[in-house]
Amino acid sequence: MxxxxxxxxxxxxxxxxxxxxxxxxxxxxxxxxxxxxxxxxxxxxxxxxxxxxxxxxxxxxxxxxxxxxxxxxxxxxxxxxxxxxxKPIAEAAAAISAVHVRLARERDEALRAQEALGAIEAEAAAPGFERENDAMTITELAEALHVRPSALRFWEQEGLVTPERVTSLRARRYGLSAIGAARIVAALRGAGYGIPAVREIMESLRQVDGVEAAHHILRQRLDQIAMRSVALLRAGADLAAVVAPAGQ
Known part of the structure; x- marks a missing residue:
């Protein structure tokens, strides 16, 4: 047999x-x-x-x-x-390592986004925040977020941040809700999130409770990344068995 x-x-x-x-x-x-x-x-x-x-x-x-x-x-x-x-065994092993690196990078991005949202919360809780930031022009908001005005216009086109439009020239002004949304978008983009992922998060935020909801979403993302990492670890011995013949 x-x-x-x-x-x-x-x-x-x-x-x-x-x-x-x-x-x-x-x-x-x-x-x-x-x-x-x-x-x-x-x-x-x-x-x-x-x-x-x-x-x-x-x-x-x-x-x-x-x-x-x-x-x-x-x-x-x-x-x-x-x-x-x-692939030769060296290249095959590198390909597997790249998957581990990708998961680690996604985890780092989510952690950075959490830190950025924490900073936003602390700033919003500071005395005088609402009085000083009741409305901002596109130039003022861009400077506060350290982005270009064109980035804010792009986020507007993508439906991520909606400014208030005033004056006959349709000059953009941003109220508190728009400023908060722009800060969250800036934090997520700075953490490496692509536009589709940011859009998904922002759509969720419009239905629930602001920054805390973003924290919840990011915690869920970290849990998902952890589960994906465990799945990859469990596959380790079998991946090695697949790679080994290429190096023999």
Whole structure:
């Protein structure tokens, strides 16, 4: 019946049937076939009777895909696995390290945004804040946020900050709510958030409680990043098994 599978004493003996791979990987038989078709795992050999014949590498690849998909999404996971199977071991290991770096960078960005929002809260609580900032021109607000007026106009076009329009020349003036929104947008943009992510957060803020809601959203984001990092860590041994043949 062939020699035992190495590295996983609980796996059935080679060659593996589709049902064996499904049981060991946690996917259904149909999912195994679909993921093979999508290139997540290399094509299985065919036995003399036409049935698929898999190896332990297929099981490792499917488990690695589960962790990668949890960390970076299914599309990026498929692309990464395809590269890992063909790259030299140094490049494959670097690709995996890049995923860890990406998650660490996202976490740092969320933490910086939290710090910026904390500073906004402290400033808003300072005596005289409302009296001194009851309205601002676009130039004044841009200077206060250390951005260009063109950035404020762009945020307006994207629906992130809505100024009050006064005078026949439609000169922009920003009231307290608009100033607060602009400060949050500036904090999130400064933390590296893209416009779609900022828009999602700002839309949520319009429905709930201001800066505290932004803190809640960022805490959720940090929890999600942590879960993605754990998924990647769990896939570590299986990723190593996928990478190892490239370096042998």
């Amino acid at each position: 062939g020699k035992p599978v190495t590295g996983s004493p609980q796996m059935p003996r080679m060659p593996l049937r589709t049902v064996d791979v499904a049981r060991e990987s946690g996917y259904s038989v149909q999912q195994v076939r679909d993921l093979e078709r999508l290139g997540v795992i290399p094509p299985a050999a065919r036995s003399g009777n036409g049935y698929r014949a898999y190896t332990p590498l297929h099981v490792h690849a499917l488990r690695a895909y589960r962790g990668l998909a949890g960390a970076v999404g299914p599309v990026a996971a498929r692309q990464t696995l395809a590269e890992l199977r063909t």
